[in-house]
Structures are given as C-alpha cells and as structure tokens.
Amino acid sequence: MSKKVVISGTGLWIPENTLTNEELVDCYNQHVDVFNEEHKQDISDNTVVAKAYSSAAFIEKASGIKSRYIYQKKGVLDIDRMRPDIPVRRNDELSDQAEMAVHAAKQAMEKAGKSAEDIDAVIVSCAYTQRSYPAIAIEVQEALGIVGFGFDMLVACSAATFALQRSYEMVKAGTAKCVLAINPELTSPQVNYKDRDSHFIFGDVSVATIVESEETCSASDSFEILSTKTFTQYSNNIRSNFGYVLNANDTDPLDKTQYFSQNGRTVYKEVCPMAAKHLSDHLGSLDLKNEDIKRWWLHQANINMNKLICSILLDRQPSEEEAPIVLDQFANTASAGSLIAFNMYHEDLEQGDLGVICSFGAGYSIGSLVVKKR
Numbered sequence: 001m002s003k004k005v006v007i008s009g010t011g012l013w014i015p016e017n018t019l020t021n022e023e024l025v026d027c028y029n030q031h032v033d034v035f036n037e038e039h040k041q042d043i044s045d046n047t048v049v050a051k052a053y054s055s056a057a058f059i060e061k062a063s064g065i066k067s068r069y070i071y072q073k074k075g076v077l078d079i080d081r082m083r084p085d086i087p088v089r090r091n092d093e094l095s096d097q098a099e100m101a102v103h104a105a106k107q108a109m110e111k112a113g114k115s116a117e118d119i120d121a122v123i124v125s126c127a128y129t130q131r132s133y134p135a136i137a138i139e140v141q142e143a144l145g146i147v148g149f150g151f152d153m154l155v156a157c158s159a160a161t162f163a164l165q166r167s168y169e170m171v172k173a174g175t176a177k178c179v180l181a182i183n184p185e186l187t188s189p190q191v192n193y194k195d196r197d198s199h200f201i202f203g204d205v206s207v208a209t210i211v212e213s214e215e216t217c218s219a220s221d222s223f224e225i226l227s228t229k230t231f232t233q234y235s236n237n238i239r240s241n242f243g244y245v246l247n248a249n250d251t252d253p254l255d256k257t258q259y260f261s262q263n264g265r266t267v268y269k270e271v272c273p274m275a276a277k278h279l280s281d282h283l284g285s286l287d288l289k290n291e292d293i294k295r296w297w298l299h300q301a302n303i304n305m306n307k308l309i310c311s312i313l314l315d316r317q318p319s320e321e322e323a324p325i326v327l328d329q330f331a332n333t334a335s336a337g338s339l340i341a342f343n344m345y346h347e348d349l350e351q352g353d354l355g356v357i358c359s360f361g362a363g364y365s366i367g368s369l370v371v372k373k374r
C-alpha cells in the first residue's frame with residue numbers, strides 16, 4: 001500500500017511591530033507634499049506628474065487590508081528614508097531570514113513532537129532570500145542541529161504550496177523521512193513605500209510546516225495530504241527586477257523599477273478564474289466536488305479576489321469559517337498567507353473533514369493541496 005503523507009505540525013512567527021494603513025498613508029502623504037513642492041515647476045510645465053494622496057479608506061475597500069506586521073519598522077515611516085532600516089549582521093551571526101525561519105520552525109517541531117534528530121530535510125521557500133548562498137535552509141539546518149540536507153526555493157506567491165509539494169513527494173519517494181518546510185517572508189525590503197499603488201500591499205511573517213509519513217506521526221492534530229497540484233504560466237503583470245546582475249547593468253538598486261510592481265487590476269481579472277478552474281480541476285481529479293470541502297485556506301492577497309474565487313467555486317459567498325481571511329491583519333505575506341490561515345483556523349475540524357490549501361499570484365503560479373483531518 002502506498003505510504004500516506006501527513007502534515008503533523010505548523011508554526012507561525014509574527015513580528016512584534018505593526019504598521020497600520022493610517023500610519024503608512026500619513027507618511028506617504030507627507031512624501032507627496034514634499035515631492036510636489038520640490039517638483040512644482042516641472043509639474044506646472046507638465047514634465048513631471050504630480051503625486052496624488054493615498055487613502056486608508058481606499059486601501060481597505062480595494063484590498064481588505066487594515067494593518068500588517070513588519071520585521072523592522074524603523075526607517076519605513078521616516079520620510080527621508082521610507083525603507084526599513086535593518087542593520088547588517090556579521091557573517092558569523094544568524095541572518096535575519098534564518099532567525100525568522102527558526103522561530104516558526106521551533107513551533108512546528110513542538111506541535112509535531114519532533115526533535116532535530118527526527119528531521120532529515122529542510123526547505124526554505126519564499127518570494128526572496130536575502131542572499132544567494134550558502135542557502136538559508138542550510139543555515140537553519142545548522143542552527144537547529146538537523147543532519148541531512150537543505151535547500152532554498154523561490155516561487156513568489158506559491159513558494160509555500162510548491163515547497164509542500166516537494167516535501168510530500170520526498171516523503172512519498174523515501175528520499176526524506178521528515179521534512180521541515182519554512183516560509184520566512186521578509187517582503188518589506190522590496191516594497192516601494194513611495195508608490196501609492198503598492199505601498200500598502202505587503203507584510204512580513206514566517207510560517208513552518210512539518211511533513212512526514214503517517215507511520216512516524218505521533219501528533220494528535222494532523223492532516224493527511226491527499227493530493228497536490230501545481231501550475232505556472234508566464235506573466236509580466238507581477239514583477240520584481242532586483243537581482244545580482246544589477247551590479248553589471250550599472251543600474252541603481254534603489255531605482256523604483258527594481259522593486260515589486262504589478263498591474264493589479266489585470267492580475268485580479270486573470271488570476272481569479274485561473275485559480276477557480278485549477279481548484280475545480282484538482283478536486284475533480286479526486287472525484288470530489290467543491291461542496292465536499294469544509295475549509296478553504298486561500299492565498300491572502302485581496303479579500304475581493306477570495307470572495308470572487310469562492311463565488312465561482314461554490315455559486316455563493318462562503319462563510320468566514322469556510323474561507324478564513326487573515327489579510328486584514330497580516331496584509332499580503334507573499335507565499336505565507338494560506339498557511340497563516342491554516343495555522344490559525346484548523347483546530348475545530350473533525351476527523352474526515354476535507355480542506356484545501358491554495359496559493360495564486362506572481363509567475364503566474366498556482367499551488368494547491370487537498371488535505372483530510374485525521
């Protein structure tokens with residue numbers, strides 16, 4: 001009989017600093033006043049476009065986001081900087097992202113009842129890693145005392161679901177017995193806080209998941225992974241150009257063209273139907289109907305996207321219990337959103353209940369896992 005693979009523990013580490021819409025908008029609008037004053041002549045000559053104010057009411061209505069957590073708040077609300085001020089760490093200190101990862105990993109290990117000796121693979125998967133090598137995953141492996149192997153993965157919004165697919169497949173194939181998959185999403189250094197369209201979108205967080213065989217699982221709270229499905233289709237509508245070749249391009253790494261940018265409206269229109277079809281196809285391939293799903297832990301980018309996807313899937317609006325929303329508190333945390341929702345809203349499910357974890361976004365990329373409460 002084929003080996004069953006389970007999620008046996010999850011961890012969620014939340015930075016202590018919050019950043020509300022009002023705080024962000026207040027700083028941004030001060031920046032607008034300074035910019036427009038400085039470019040007064042060019043604006044009246046029509047060679048520079050005046051910047052318009054942002055609004056907390058717009059942000060909440062357009063996205064559902066009210067606040068977000070941020071790894072380092074210092075610097076972001078300083079209108080002479082408007083970037084987080086994260087001190088450089090020495091090479092012999094734990095890096096920022098490894099530290100975020102370790103916090104979440106320890107919680108997941110505790111929930112799963114695992115110690116370092118039980119784990120033989122570490123995946124760190126996120127939208128960005130703070131350096132190319134050595135892999136953050138190997139640094140985390142060392143920090144936790146895990147013997148085996150680790151590697152980093154970058155799949156933007158779908159980094160978490162794609163890493164869980166890798167974990168599932170490794171346990172299934174026997175190339176690892178117990179995988180620690182971690183998503184330390186340090187998004188704030190790539191946010192252009194001077195851009196009205198995107199300054200409000202992202203937050204920082206770290207989540208971790210333990211994936212192992214049913215045979216080794218001793219956790220009372222666990223889910224069998226019934227199936228995984230991933231999909232990508234190239235799109236320039238969500239883009240981050242920052243990368244190591246900038247040094248050879250003679251390009252300013254702080255230039256606004258290097259940061260996260262998107263055609264948000266187009267993304268919304270293209271990704272929602274793709275995600276709904278992906279999920280229906282995934283469930284259909286398992287002879288399941290959308291109505292069989294008790295909980296939808298969806299990607300957390302925009303509340304209106306989640307409502308639209310659910311209304312396509314269910315032909316009605318889901319209740320808050322069916323499709324929990326965490327983006328109001330966390331904003332878009334790149335790949336981590338669906339797993340934050342899973343972390344916070346799964347304990348009430350009963351044995352045999354089915355759920356779906358799903359991400360969608362940059363790439364485009366879509367990832368889903370169908371899970372069953374054990």
Ligand code: CO8
Nearest residue numbers: 054055058062127157187190197260264265301302334361
């Ligand atoms: N305040 C006031 N007005 C604003 C603001 C603002 N802050 N921003 C825009 N407006 C204005 C616009 O200028 C526009 O004015 P006009 O009609 O005069 O042109 C009007 O409001 C409407 O603008 P939009 O059409 O852009 O507004 P939307 O209703 O589409 O909402 C959203 C914008 C919220 C961005 C929405 O389009 C959206 O959420 N789209 C999908 C986003 C998405 O899922 N993106 C994927 C993100 S990528 C990801 O999740 C992971 C990537 C990796 C992480 C990166 C980390 C940095």
